[in-house]
Amino acid sequence: MIKELLKRPIGVTMSVVAIVVLSIVAMGYLPVSLMPAIDIPQITIQVSAPGLSVREVDNTLLKPLKNQLSQVTGLKNITAEARADAGAIYMDFEPNSNVDIIFIDVNEKLDRAVATLPKDIERPKVIKASVTDIPAFYLNLSLKNVAPKEHDRPREAGIDFSELGQFARDVISKRIEQLPQTAMVDMSGVVTPELLCIPDYTKLTSMGVGINLLENAINNNNVSLGALSIKDGEYRYSIHFDSRIISKEDIENIYINHNGRIYQFKELCEIVERPAKRSGLVRSGDDPAVTLAIIKQNDAKMADLQESIATLMADLEREYPNIRFELTRDQTKLLSYSMDNLSSNLLVGAILAALIIFLFMKDLRSPVLIVITIPLSLVVTLLAFHVLGISLNIISLSGLILGTGMMVDNSIIVIDNIFQKWRLGLRLDDAISRAVGEVFTPMLSSVLTTCSVFLPLIFLSGTAGALFYDQAMAVTVALFASLLVSVLVLPVYFYLMYRKRSAWTENRFIARFFTFDYYRPYEIGLKWTLRHGRLLIIGFVLLVPLAYFVYQMVEKSRLPRISHDDTILTIDWNSGISLEENDLRVYRLLAQVDSFILQTTSMVGVQQFLMSHTKEITPSESVIYIKAKDAESLKRIERKISDYVVSNYPKAQVSFQVSGNIFNMIFAEKGSTLVARLHSKEGQAPTVEQVTRVVNKIEKALPDVLIPPAMMEQNIRYIADVEAMAIHEVTFGNVYAKMRNMISQNTLFRINQGGYSVPVTTGDTRAEASDILSGKVRNRNGVEIPLSMVINETKGEDFKKLYSGSGGDYYPVVIDVDDADVKRVMETVEEVVKEDKDFFVTFTGEYFSSRETIRELIVILLVAISLLYFILAAQFESIIQPLIILSEIVVDIFFVLFGLWIFGESLNIMSMIGLVVMSGIIINDSILKVDTINRLRKHGMPLLKAVFTGGHSRLKPIIMTSLITILAIAPFLNRVDMGSDLQYPLSLSIIIGMSVGTIVSLFFIPLIYYVIYRKH
Template sequence: MIKELLKRPIGVTMSVIAIVVLSIVAMGYLPVSLMPDIDIPQITIQVSAPGLSVREVDNTLLKPLKNQLSQVAGLKNITAEARADAGAIYMDFEPNGNIDLIFIEVNEKLDRAVTALPKDVERPKVIKASVTDIPAFYLNLSLKSGAPREPGKPREAGIDFSELGQFARDVIAKRIEQLPQTAMVDISGVVTPELLCIPDYTKLTSMGVGIGLLENAIADNNVSLGALSIKDGQYRYSIHFDSRIISKEDIENIYINHDGRIYRFKELCEIVERPAKRNGLVRSGADPAVTLAIIKQSDARMADLQESIAALITDLEKEHPDIRFELTRDQTQLLSYSIHNLNSNLLVGAVLAALIIFLFMKDLRSPVLIVITIPLSLVITLLVFHVLGMSLNIISLSGLILGTGMIVDNSIIVIDNIFQKWRTGLTLEDSIARAVGEVFTPMLSSVLTTCSVFLPLIFLSGTAGALFYDQAMAVTVALFASLLAAVLVLPVYFYLMYRKLSPDTENRFMSKLFTFNYYRPYELGLKWVLRHGRLMMICFILLVPLTYFVYRMVEKSRLPEISHDDTILTIDWNSGISLEENDLRVYRLLAQVDSLILQSTSMVGVQQFLMSHTREITPSESVIYMKAKDAGKLVQVERIISDYLASNYPKARASFQVSGNIFNMIFAEKGSTLVAQLHSKEGQAPTVEQVTRVVDKIKKALPGVGIPPAVMEQNIRYIADVEAMAIHEVTFNDVYGKMKNIISQNTLFRINQGGYSVPVTTGDTQAETSDILSGKVRNRHGIEIPLSMIIRETKGEDFKKLYSGNGGDYYPVVFDVDDREVGQVMKTVEEVVREDQNFFVTFTGEYFSSRETIRELIVILLVAISLLYFILAAQFESVIQPLIILSEIVVDIFFVLFGLWLFGESLNIMSMIGLVVMSGIIINDSILKVDTINRLRKSGMSLLRAVFIAGHSRLKPIIMTSLTTILAIAPFLNRVDMGSDLQYPLSLSIIIGMSFGTVVSLFFIPLLYYVIYRKR
């Protein structure tokens, strides 16, 4: 077959061109994204219950829902979190399930459970986690000239800012949503108006009436009557009554008839239009802002959305010069920067590989031939990507870069073997045919062994297994493409380039420049190893316990550390402060790091977003996004803020998290290192006193461990004197209505203004807690009764949040400690809890999940080695020779673990995958060497001579293939973006393994072969 191809170079060329053209066309249709499109097996149920306390939400709503939802198939973990006015249930499922069908089942279970809930509770929202939940951008709008700022205080939102919010919602958001790449725009920070009716109590009292007169007048005049139909001759008309209140003037002009006298509403009540009371706000830097979360269409390309948004913002800035437009948390920058760096690494790796080939071959034609196979293999791989429906992302591109070094291996082996056959005196045509046929079987075996190590990765639990499917497919397809290119395409062009040359043709300049004879030191080293075989075997045996010792020393984590220059700070001030005080504290906090950050967006209090991309917080909490000047400055920012909070607000709980992106959504460690869950032995939610007592004991037992304070909230409870109410003939509705009037929360109705509604409320302009008991309520006889005579005030403290999980109610105690301290901390906590006798404790946290992942990967490594053994046993028809080859992995694993410890890198998913991949790559050299020794022995050569001749003939291809693989992934060692950070431990593992594995393949494998077969 090879000889037939040599005679048809034009046919081969046309076939290659056709494949390249198809691949280039397919590349235009490949979606480009940060991460592969995979299902996230998480569902969240959000419950809204205004007016309910934290314990009422937990007992009345969450517990019935959780009991019903616990029956959903495939459920892995369920956690309920209750707080005042709202609650949430978080459900994690097994990764292999169909999340769409699970979503339907969850809704069915929820519909059954809703019947047991109070009737006035809205149906809970069911939210399926998706990669499209994360906005592509956040666009902050603020006024360039706002209200004047007082020293030491943030700028207040003036009247103009209220108009900015309406403009952002009605104009800017609509303009953005018109872009074809935009799915929706979510908005927060808008200030809406409200109409406040302030009664003239003096005049009402003189009339002998209460505020009910005003409320009834509004209700009587704000009616919607149905249409009537009337016939007039041969025509029929519809008659409509227009009696809706739609403006401030309509309310002022309501007429009230009291005791025969007509009053206009504005004579008895002042109507004030003002900004509605806010539970939250947004600031861009120190200025009031409106923030828009821009969510892209699932099938849209990020680059297209970025171009459209940039053009639109340019136009908006020209049209509205008084508005500042600031784009933050730009996901497209992360994507384009990571993709650009990965493309650069791919190019640098290919150039370095070509340079190595040029130095060793001392010929310009051979590198050209080999370099041709790289783009050819890559474009074929991209064509297969299109067929399989895969995308270009940092995982699949990393797989391509990993495969680049291995792509050239097959070409190097083919070219080197052709030269060896050609130098024996055969014709060029016969040399090519025989050389290709001779190495095809071991090359196919090498490709299969390399690909087989990826197969067990599908058993990796969680989304990690699904994610690295892209990397496995990229390497697998690239290797098979390179094998076909090396066997079918390369021989044709080799024949065309060398048919008029001799086999000893070398570049004169390179022959003079690169004169190092690496055969001589190799022969000396091999002789020394064979003479000291017993010492080498003892060292090999000692590596087994040393490997376990180093494994215990290496730090373990789930994922490698990803460098970043932005962060999200979440603060719970752990006190019942007002929104204004919360805002002031955040302003003073950011002033501490103003010189170190480029951007900041503060979301203070409750936000108005409709979707769940931003964490739900209360008026006493804040979420702050900060972008530092670089990663080093971010470390300073986090340290300064932590010290500031510890010294000024010791009760506050703060946590730093990586700014939301798709990678962190899928893989981020969402919990702390260790969490002790305190369960009451009585089976109920633990009380504040019980938790406080046992947590104080834990703090005393662990003085060096920082334990966050319990998050509490102060509650004011009003207890009615039922007997006094009966005596004075006052009902609960009378008391409740009066209290709502005092605090201006008695909403009568809402005026619909299109995209928003204006509430109409009654009450006073300002009210404090003390004003409630000083108020008076009118009974059925018109007598005003002081509220202090029928209700009394008490204050108490309770948990701000209540938690429950698979094991029932619990209180979480969080420990952020080093992995090495976890065992002692757990032992101490168990002793304290055992002495207290009110609780039993269970432990969760990232410490356990990271170790579970490492254990899974160790099993995967053993499975991969077993697969390698089966493949090698089938190839060599021997049960001993595969063991000779696989013994190399034992040595390589020791040096990889030692290297990770030496360079301060943890043992994580990526470094373990590097170990697995390295195991499949490194034995390729040994496979070729053992195969060559076997062929030489079959030809009648002695064992010792076969070992030396095989080592001599395979020395150059082994060194070249190792160097090209190492240099192709070496650019990953420059950690400048997420892609490089993610692949750094994988690359480091492979480079260390390949470096030491090449030495083992050159010296130890021949020794082991010789020791086993010298007496046979």
Template sequence: MTRYFIQRPIAVIMTFVALIGLSVLAWLNRPVSLLPDIDVPEMAIRVDYANASPEAIENNILKPMRESLATMQGLSNLQSTASNENGLLRLRFNYGQRMDLAFVEVNEKIDRLTDQFPEDMSRPRVIRVNYTDIPIAKIQLIPKDASNIVESSRLAENVIKKRIEQIEGISLVDLNGTVDEQIKIIPDLKALERAGLEIEAISKAIQSANQELGGVEVKDGQYQYYMRMAGRLNNAEDIAQIPVKINEEKYIPIHDLAEVKTAEEKVSGFHFFNQNRGIVMNIHKQPQAVMTELMPEIEKSIAQFKKDYPTLDIAITQDQSIFLKAGINNLQGSLLFGGLFAFAVLFLFMGSFRLPVIMGISLPLSLILSFLFFEIFDLSINIISLSGLALGLGMLIDNAIIVLENISRKRMEGLNLMDACVAGVTEVQGALISSVLTTLAVFVPLIFLNGVSGVLFFDQAVSVGIILSVSLGVSFVLLPLLYRLFFEKKKDFKKEDSRFFKSIVRGFEKSHHWSFRNKGLSLFLIIMIIPLGLWAFWNMEQKGLPKITRTDAVVKINWNEPIDVIENANRIQELLENLNSQLQFSETDAGIPQYLLSLENAELQESLIYLQFKNEEAIGEQLNFLENLVRQSYPKASYEKENAKNAFDMLFASEEPYFRVQWQDPNLKNASPAAIKPVLESFPAENFQVATIFGGRKQHDFNHQAARIITIWD
């Protein structure tokens, strides 16, 4: 077979050119994302009910939903949390469950319960949990004049949000910090008393005027017209002119009985960027979008927004594409250094410039051809699949070196060029195939892992198998052909080993002879290596992920006091003013955020702060300083610091506690700190933390019972 390919160089080269073209098209059409598209078997239901206590949300909303959803097929865990004005119910299913069908079923069950919910409550929101759908970036919109927050909110919702969503590949723009305008009517009690009216007269007049009237049909000969009578109130001026009936003959406008004005609506949360109030946009991409192409389009739009809307300061933060860029750069670095080292090895050991050139052709060619099989197996270009390619690059180089060296050795034995190419490849085919199969024997079982790990390592295992298989094809077909084309004009072949190679050979021969002359000592040294290796293994630090250089962190503060969101925001602003110049920027969500995809059950007295520092050394110092400041100024407050979340932390939970303990009492309605105190005194762990609870405002529910969470840190 090898002889057949070598004798038809034009056909082989044209075939590879065609495959390269298809591979380039496949590469351009492959989605580029941070991680593979993972169908996480989790779902969340958010409940927003203004002015409702945790008990009301639990008894009237969460409990009926739990009882209805508990019968769902494949449901493995059901847990709810109730707090002031909102609640959260999380569902976890067995891996492999059809989440699209489960999503439909959950919505159907909620629709059946709608009649049981309070009339003034909005419909609960069902959210699919997808860790690969974290925001790829955040856009900060800060009005230069703080009083223009309402106009900026309208601009963000009606213009900027829609224009960003028009970018191909964007699935959702999730906003927080927007403020709507409301109309306030402040009755003048003295004017009402003089007119002999009650306050209800104003509300009745407004309700009567704010009606959608039916259409009117007007005929004019052979023409027919449909007219709609506008009756809806649009602004404060319309309301101010509404007449209020005093008697059958006298009416008085509302502006004589009350003050009518526009003002900001009451909000339950604020967003700050560098201590300036503003609006944040979380940008979510579609699964098939190419992230590396998406971010330049977003940046281009932002540049245009800055020109069109000079009243806004606009910035992009928390760009998640840097992880993907780092992965691509690592692959490019592996390819570059792998090729350079391969050239150096060939130059040092073989002393021929032709062999490095052949290597320089086959190495990137194998990598490009791999993307054709990415298209066939429907793999995306992500960190996991790229890591598989990087792993396979080393063995790809090995295969090429072995084939080229063996062909050269056959020529040294006296075979002509054609026979040397054929014999050199045929002789090592079995060994190379066996070597590749033994490597695949390690990675292929990863395909059969269960859960999220199986989905992640599927891409890695398949990509390793692809590049190794492609390397075999290139080594058996293209390399001998290139060898023949490069060496066919060289009549006299003589392999010239470099001095470096000869010195290594001499050193190896000396060590080989020494080990055979001292068999006992050699065996003793080998045996001693085994316990040293075991000792090193047992003393190695074990982690889910290697340490990542970080310059950002997240701080959660719960004041544990019945304060409003304005006081909450003021306290955060005062704290951040004490941080030094090492802080690059900060983002704060004070109170309850407006995100549609939020899975946090926040409260008015809670704040989430994202801190970006200039270097890693400043993180520990500044966070400890901030914690001490909180402890001194607000002793009741709880302070939690953690790494800023990214896709890897959410999937692998590298900074999560060792495990969590759910403590519950069937006879306990509220898991108060006093009730759990006897348990903590005899708890069999030293380093643990109890979940924060404030005056019964938050309830963790598991299996329909009040509970407390005990977090165990190893």
């Protein structure tokens, strides 16, 4: 077959051109994204319950819902989190679950449970986790010409800022939503107006009426009746009665008839238009801002969205010079930066591979032949991507780069074998035919063994397994493409380049400069190895317990450390402070680190976002996005902020999370290192006193560990005196209505203004808590009774949040400690809880999930080695020779673990995958060597001479393929972006394994082979 192809170079060329053209066309349709599009098996139920306390939310809403939702198929874990006015249920499902079907099932279960909830509670929201939840950008809008801020206080939002919010909602968001790549624009920080009706109590008292007269007048004049139909001759007309209130003037001009006298509404009540009371705000730096979260269409390309947004921003800045537009948290930059670095690493790897071939072959033509196989194999791989529906992302691209080093292996082996046959005096076409046929079987075996180690990775649980499908397919397709190119295309062009030569000769110019003789050191080393065989075998046996010892010493985590220059700071002040005080504290906090910061976006208090991309917080909490000057500055910021909060607000809780991006949403650790869950032995929610007592004991027992205080909030309770209310003929409704009026929360209706609505409320200007009891309520007889006579005020303390899971109610104690201290901390906590008879403790956290993942990967490594054994046993028709080849994996694993320990890198998903992949790659050299030795022995060569001759003939391709694989992935050791950070431990594992494995393949494998077969 090969000889026939040599005679048809034009046919082969046209076939190659056709495949390249198809691949280039397919590349235009390949989606480009940061991560693969996979389902995230998570669903969140959000419950809104205005006016309910944390315990009412937990008992009345969340527990009935959780009991119903616990029956959903495939549920792995369910937790409920209750707080005042709201709650949430988080559901995690088994990996590879069909989230769309589960989403329907959850909604059906929810519909059944809603019937048991109070009637005034709106239907809970069901949110399916999706990669599209992460906004592509955040756009901050603030005013340029604003009043100067006061000393040590944040700048206040003026009247113009209210107009900015309306402008952002009505104009800016609509302009952005018109872009074809934009799905929607979510926003927060908008200040809406409200109409407040302040009664003239003096006039109302003289008239002998209460505020209900005004409320009834407004409600009676705000009507919209149905249409009537009337006939007029041959025509029919529709008659509409419309008396809706749509403005402040409409309210002022309402007429009231009281005892025969006509009053205008504005005579009895002052109508004031003012900004509505805010429960949250947004700041860009120090300035009040409106922030817009721009969410892209699912099928849109990030690059197209980036281009459209850049053009629109330029237009907006020119059209509205008084508004400052600032893009933050740009996902497209993260994508483009990672993709550019991955692409440059790919190019560098190809160039280094060409350089190695050029030096070792000492010929100008063969490097050209080998380098051709890289782009040809790549375009075929990209065509396969299109067919398989795989996108270009940092996972699939890293697989391509990993494959780049192995793509040229087959070509090197083919060309080197052709040269060897040609030197024996064969005709060129016979040399090509015999050389290709001779190495095809071991090359196919090598490809199968390499691909076989990726196959078990697909069965890795969770989203990690789904992610590495892309990497496994990238390497598999690339290797098979390079194999086909090496045996079908490369021989044809080799024949075309060298057919005019009668024999092969080195390039004298190159040979003059590259004179290193690597055969002589190899022979010396191999002779030394054979003479000291017993010592080396004893060392080999000792590596097994040493590898276990190093495994225990090395740090373990789920993911490698990824450097960042931005973070999300979450602060819970753990006290019932006002929004204004919260804002002031955040301002003073950021002033401590201002010199290290490039940009901040502070979200103080409750936010107005509709989507779930931003954490829901209370008025006493804040979420702050911080962009630092560099990664080192970020570490200083985190340290200074933690120290400042501890010294000034010891009860507050501070946490730093990686800024939300698609990678972290899918893959990153979401919890703390260790969480101790305190369960009451009585099976009920623990009390405040019990939790406070145990947490204080834990804090004393672990003085070197930061134990956060129990999260509490102060409550004011008004207890009705039922007997006094009966004596004074006051109803609950009258008391409640009076209190709502005093705090301006008695909303009568809302005036629809298109994109928003203006609430119309009655009452006084906002009263303080101390003013409530001084108010008076009118009884049935029109007599005003002081509220202090019918209600009593008490103050209490309760949990800020209540938690429950599949095991019942619990209180979580979050403990962030180093990996090495976890066992000590767990033992101490267990002892403290055991002494306290009210609780028992269970532990969760990333400490356990990371070890579970490592255990899964160890099993996968064993499965991969088993597959390698089966494939090698089938190839060599032997049960001994596969063990000889696989013995080097033991040595490689020890040195990889030792190298990770020395370099301070953890044993994580990526480094473990590097171990698995290295196991498949490194034995390729040994496969070729053992196959060559077997072939020489079959031709009658003595064992010792076959060992030396086989090693000598395969020395050059082994060194070349190892160097090229190492250099192709070496650029990843430069940790400059997320893609490189993610691949660093994988690359480090492979480079260490390949370096050690090459030495083992050259010297130790021949030793084992010789020791086993010398008696035969």
